[in-house]
Amino acid sequence: MSNPWPHELSLGDLYFSPVIPAVVLGFVLAGITALLLNRLKLTRWLYAPSYLFLAIWALWILLIDRLWIHF
Template sequence: MPHELAVGDVYLSPLVPVFSIALLGAWGTTALLNRLRLSRYIVFPSTTFIALMVLYIVLIDIFWIQI
């Protein structure tokens, strides 16, 4: 069962680190796509960034967070 993460006296939702890791992963993937010049084939870059974040969140939930 999910529970809060305690950092000092502050309680955080488990979604905060998952969201942070997904954000960093999406930024890294976007930077890689820009470096390889594959981003020019993407029609809606902002929607693709959000889709990458959702994909990373789902993958972290499936493979890393075991309930």
């Protein structure tokens, strides 16, 4: 029985891990989230907003992995 979830993505003859688009999309979504937090002036209450950006990025990657890629 074959696994219905993708193990690798192909672009022509090039195969790459499905984690790569998840990381890129997570970075874009974390950037949008950070812009929203800056616009709402919520980052002034934080000690280290750069660490929060990394945490949001990791959360977006986990969410994309859980809901879209299904390893």
